[in-house]
Amino acid sequence: MEIKQQLKLSQQLVMTPQLQQAIRLLQLSRLELIDEIRKELDANPVLADDDIDPRARGAEGIGSDPASGGLQTDERVERLEGLERLKNTDPQQLQTEKKTQDIDWEQLLENRTLQQALPANRGGFDDLPPIEQNLTKPQSLVDHLRWQLQMSDFTEAERRFAELVLGNLDDNGLLDLKGTEREGGEKTPDLTIEELADESGLDPEDAPEVLRMMQEWDPVGSCSRDLRECLRVQAEVFGYEDLELQIIDKHLHNLEKHNYQAIARDLKVPVEEIYEAVKEIQKLESRPARNFSETDERTIGITPDVYVIKDSDRFVVTDNDRGVQRLYINETLTKRLLKDPGAKEFIGEKLRNAQWLIRAIEQRRKTIIRVTECIVEKQREFFERGVQFLKPMILRDVADAVGMHESTISRVTTNKYVHTPQGLFELKYFFNSSIRRMAEEDIASESVKQAIKKIIEGEDKSNPLSDQAIVEILASQNGIQIARRTVAKYREMLGILASSKRKKLF
Numbered sequence: 001m002e003i004k005q006q007l008k009l010s011q012q013l014v015m016t017p018q019l020q021q022a023i024r025l026l027q028l029s030r031l032e033l034i035d036e037i038r039k040e041l042d043a044n045p046v047l048a049d050d051d052i053d054p055r056a057r058g059a060e061g062i063g064s065d066p067a068s069g070g071l072q073t074d075e076r077v078e079r080l081e082g083l084e085r086l087k088n089t090d091p092q093q094l095q096t097e098k099k100t101q102d103i104d105w106e107q108l109l110e111n112r113t114l115q116q117a118l119p120a121n122r123g124g125f126d127d128l129p130p131i132e133q134n135l136t137k138p139q140s141l142v143d144h145l146r147w148q149l150q151m152s153d154f155t156e157a158e159r160r161f162a163e164l165v166l167g168n169l170d171d172n173g174l175l176d177l178k179g180t181e182r183e184g185g186e187k188t189p190d191l192t193i194e195e196l197a198d199e200s201g202l203d204p205e206d207a208p209e210v211l212r213m214m215q216e217w218d219p220v221g222s223c224s225r226d227l228r229e230c231l232r233v234q235a236e237v238f239g240y241e242d243l244e245l246q247i248i249d250k251h252l253h254n255l256e257k258h259n260y261q262a263i264a265r266d267l268k269v270p271v272e273e274i275y276e277a278v279k280e281i282q283k284l285e286s287r288p289a290r291n292f293s294e295t296d297e298r299t300i301g302i303t304p305d306v307y308v309i310k311d312s313d314r315f316v317v318t319d320n321d322r323g324v325q326r327l328y329i330n331e332t333l334t335k336r337l338l339k340d341p342g343a344k345e346f347i348g349e350k351l352r353n354a355q356w357l358i359r360a361i362e363q364r365r366k367t368i369i370r371v372t373e374c375i376v377e378k379q380r381e382f383f384e385r386g387v388q389f390l391k392p393m394i395l396r397d398v399a400d401a402v403g404m405h406e407s408t409i410s411r412v413t414t415n416k417y418v419h420t421p422q423g424l425f426e427l428k429y430f431f432n433s434s435i436r437r438m439a440e441e442d443i444a445s446e447s448v449k450q451a452i453k454k455i456i457e458g459e460d461k462s463n464p465l466s467d468q469a470i471v472e473i474l475a476s477q478n479g480i481q482i483a484r485r486t487v488a489k490y491r492e493m494l495g496i497l498a499s500s501k502r503k504k505l506f
Contacts, residue, residue: 022360026367026408029415030305033361034324040357041327046350047357048330141173141222141292142166148217158210160200165193165214165223173222173289174230175211193225222288228252234284243269243277255281258503304419306372308383315383317372319365320419327358367404371412374401375430382430383420388451390444392434435480443480449490451478456496464499467491 028036041047149162168191170176177196179188197207214223215233224230231248247255251263260278264271306319329351337347375398381389395406402409413427432444455473459465465473467487474480474487488498496502 027411141289157202161202219288304417308420461504464502
């Protein structure tokens with residue numbers, strides 16, 4: 001063994017903190033970006049935005065009052081006071097472990113290129129969709145039931161029990177007391193309403209009665225422990241006959257399979273009476289939370305990141321800067337603090353961070369617009385005529401066109417939404433695999449899904465089409481060659497049941 005020194009020349013890619021920040025900002029969604037900007041505004045005193053100082057910046061700096069330095073809120077005043085206290089500290093405490101290069105920040109601030117506030121609407125369009133089309137907050141089922149709880153005459157213990165019940169409702173509005181599986185694979189035991197009652201201080205013998213009262217709230221059947229109880233509560237409240245109650249109690253599995261002959265044999269009644277009873281049962285709601293679910297796609301409010309607007313015969317892409325703060329450097333405050341030698345090192349570091357953040361946000365905006373413009377160029381027929389004209393496209397197609405890596409395109413299109421003449425879509429929606437078509441160019445897989453959906457919507461409900469029949473229709477009418485298992489996969493992705501469960505006899 002020996003100790004020696006040697007020189008070696010090599011090249012390697014180093015991920016600087018600034019590059020890491022740019023990549024991280026690129027993959028953030030709109031809401032995450034707004035949250036990140038707010039955090040940076042709180043942490044960096046040299047940053048300012050129009051929410052803090054909406055006044056136009058004059059020649060002396062930000063705002064018309066140079067003495068204020070553009071600070072308008074108590075939060076900024078507190079930050080300034082903290083910096084004043086920083087001046088009185090020992091300058092040695094401000095020295096970092098690694099000396100940064102001495103930069104003439106006074107001269108740097110003269111260059112206002114990075115500090116110019118961007119116009120609020122760079123595209124020049126006044127016909128952007130109103131915010132009402134993008135935001136919505138419906139009342140959830142739990143909120144609706146909690147309102148009825150407040151109107152009830154429950155005792156304090158009954159109210160605590162009811163709150164526990166509401167806290168254990170699933171997305172369908174049914175009471176889910178099943179145990180959960182922990183990280184180690186261990187499963188917690190199932191709960192009972194008696195245990196909920198014991199936890200809330202209610203007599204366990206009163207739990208079924210209180211639960212039944214809650215099940216009769218609007219919508220009737222909510223808070224039931226399973227589908228059978230949900231349907232039975234509705235049938236009893238609505239005054240159904242004894243035959244319907246027997247079918248619900250004993251033959252839900254036969255109802256699902258449309259096996260009415262078996263129900264008639266077991267209950268010893270004519271099958272015609274079973275038909276009439278099933279007609280009434282089908283009027284009941286199997287999912288009480290249907291009109292209240294917050295996870296329903298119709299109730300999700302999405303604010304688009306970019307707009308695609310048709311201007312005469314061309315499509316123009318403009319970003320949505322509504323709600324996103326426009327950052328710039330608080331020039332007056334920065335110049336004043338730089339005059340103090342003790343704070344110069346600290347403010348210099350904050351200025352560098354502010355510049356990198358402003359650059360990264362602007363680069364993110366330009367990248368999203370550039371990628372969207374490429375998508376519009378390649379999918380022009382979709383924007384003109386609809387989803388059936390969506391073309392096959394993969395990440396590599398856009399990456400090669402804009403000169404970026406596929407991973408960058410993936411980050412840009414994740415959780416980013418575009419408002420188009422055809423509706424609101426995630427940017428990832430436009431990337432589809434191809435399906436071979438006879439004697440024509442390939443078609444996008446999303447277009448095939450929509451074709452399958454259209455075929456099923458137009459079928460005879462009393463004699464629904466099988467997956468094989470759909471394969472033959474696609475081949476004969478659309479020239480699409482696709483396997484039966486692929487039709488089944490796409491049908492399940494669309495949330496459409498198999499033909500045996502789509503059949504309607506009434």
